[in-house]
Amino acid sequence: MDFAIADRDTAELDRFRHEFRAWLEKNVPADRKQPVDSQELDSDDYKWFLGFRKELAKHGWLYPTYPKEYGGGGLSANHESVIEEELTRSNVIRMGVTPNFVFPGLLVWGTEEQRQRFLRPLLTGEKSCWYKMTEPQSGADLAGIQTRAVRDGDDWLITGQNVFITGGTGPDRPDWLYGLAITDPNAPRHRNMGLFMIPVPSAGLEIRQQNLIGGDDQHFLFLDNVRVPGDHLIGGDHQGWQVGATSRENEHGGTGRAFPRDEVMEDLVEYARTTKHDGTTLGKDPVVQQATMDAYMDAHVQALLLKRTYWMYHNRKEVQYEGNVGNVHGRESSLRQTVRVREVMKMYSLLGTKEPGVPHGGAQEVSQRSRAGQNHAGGSTNIMKVVLARRIGISRTQERAPVTPATAGQQGG
Numbered sequence: 001m002d003f004a005i006a007d008r009d010t011a012e013l014d015r016f017r018h019e020f021r022a023w024l025e026k027n028v029p030a031d032r033k034q035p036v037d038s039q040e041l042d043s044d045d046y047k048w049f050l051g052f053r054k055e056l057a058k059h060g061w062l063y064p065t066y067p068k069e070y071g072g073g074g075l076s077a078n079h080e081s082v083i084e085e086e087l088t089r090s091n092v093i094r095m096g097v098t099p100n101f102v103f104p105g106l107l108v109w110g111t112e113e114q115r116q117r118f119l120r121p122l123l124t125g126e127k128s129c130w131y132k133m134t135e136p137q138s139g140a141d142l143a144g145i146q147t148r149a150v151r152d153g154d155d156w157l158i159t160g161q162n163v164f165i166t167g168g169t170g171p172d173r174p175d176w177l178y179g180l181a182i183t184d185p186n187a188p189r190h191r192n193m194g195l196f197m198i199p200v201p202s203a204g205l206e207i208r209q210q211n212l213i214g215g216d217d218q219h220f221l222f223l224d225n226v227r228v229p230g231d232h233l234i235g236g237d238h239q240g241w242q243v244g245a246t247s248r249e250n251e252h253g254g255t256g257r258a259f260p261r262d263e264v265m266e267d268l269v270e271y272a273r274t275t276k277h278d279g280t281t282l283g284k285d286p287v288v289q290q291a292t293m294d295a296y297m298d299a300h301v302q303a304l305l306l307k308r309t310y311w312m313y314h315n316r317k318e319v320q321y322e323g324n325v326g327n328v329h330g331r332e333s334s335l336r337q338t339v340r341v342r343e344v345m346k347m348y349s350l351l352g353t354k355e356p357g358v359p360h361g362g363a364q365e366v367s368q369r370s371r372a373g374q375n376h377a378g379g380s381t382n383i384m385k386v387v388l389a390r391r392i393g394i395s396r397t398q399e400r401a402p403v404t405p406a407t408a409g410q411q412g413g
Ligand SMILES: Cc1cc2nc3c(=O)[nH]c(=O)nc-3n(C[C@H](O)[C@H](O)[C@H](O)COP(=O)(O)OP(=O)(O)OC[C@H]3O[C@@H](n4cnc5c(N)ncnc54)[C@H](O)[C@@H]3O)c2cc1C
Pocket: 131, 132, 133, 134, 135, 136, 137, 138, 139, 140, 141, 163, 164, 165, 166, 167, 212, 214, 216, 218, 373, 374, 376, 377, 378, 379, 380, 381, 382, 383, 386
């Protein structure tokens, strides 16, 4: 199996690569490169990045595989792989704006009018949206949310709280929140909620910064009778769990990755190869060698898992458990990598970006901090194992993958 995406035209892809690389060289200024620690990016970088995204979108390069009629590029997965590789190579700033999980829910469950109103400006980079799910009492148990949506004429009034909501840098705010609320407290679990596009700003909505160790931008949300028009409900008023499941499938690895890379492992191999120790290089030490090769193996297994899922998804093969395997392995192996880095680099792995002579500009310290938190984002590792157990049929309940753009006959993901 070579994980090829169907219809691969090598000459056309080479031409495309040259075109895109030349464009990046012309359009990415030297002072807009990704710093080792993304906390060094500020609101000015964010504003530049929003403009850069719009330029990418004009060429169809921002969300390449989504349909053109909804603001995507209408390009193939092969083109997306080239785009990812070249963006990485250019080292241009990359910041979170709208989580990718939002798009499949809108594409599969939105009406034509909603796709044009919400999905199109998100995919063209004109607007942005945050993913509003976790509440103080319900993270792993997402179906236990307490946020309520009460009908008021054609509108809904939404009241509740959220924590850990990832979003733009500093004071930047999105145009919408994509999130769940209980619409019918008397209906059975999973059939009692709707999924809403909540306009920002709105009367009764407060957003506060929540600082975590990783340095990403998380937020507390407080909603007090926030008025949401009836046509901002995606899917039916009892279908929110299903709409959210289409998004979670993407969040939990169901589309794989075009160009997976583990820079921590690459830096570690480089460190072992070049660091002088006892008249030779560190990599000749048998203990260092073992730890570094374990890191090398984990990174390769992870890349293969992600590419397999990507290949399956874009060839429209049914992805039942493969995305979840990559998700669980990625979370657990990423923590193993941090332990190996500490074993090999010792205290050097904990030096910050500003320390003189710090290896790899301090990338290892940043990764030590962020990888632990990332294991909790998107539902914790334990929950990913619960989902995987259901998918492979050893759990009390059994589960098939929810509908995705690919299985709904749509492009994009
Ligand atoms: C960096 C970061 C970014 C995030 N971004 C967002 C975002 O943009 N939007 C959003 O909505 N949320 C976001 N989250 C929240 C994230 O989805 C939750 O943290 C996650 O779902 C876990 O919920 P919790 O923190 O409430 O943990 P809890 O639900 O309190 O779980 C605590 C522990 O108990 C374990 N546990 C709970 N139930 C079970 C069970 N049945 N079986 C086995 N173990 C169990 C969990 O694995 C975990 O280890 C983010 C979190 C982080 C750290």
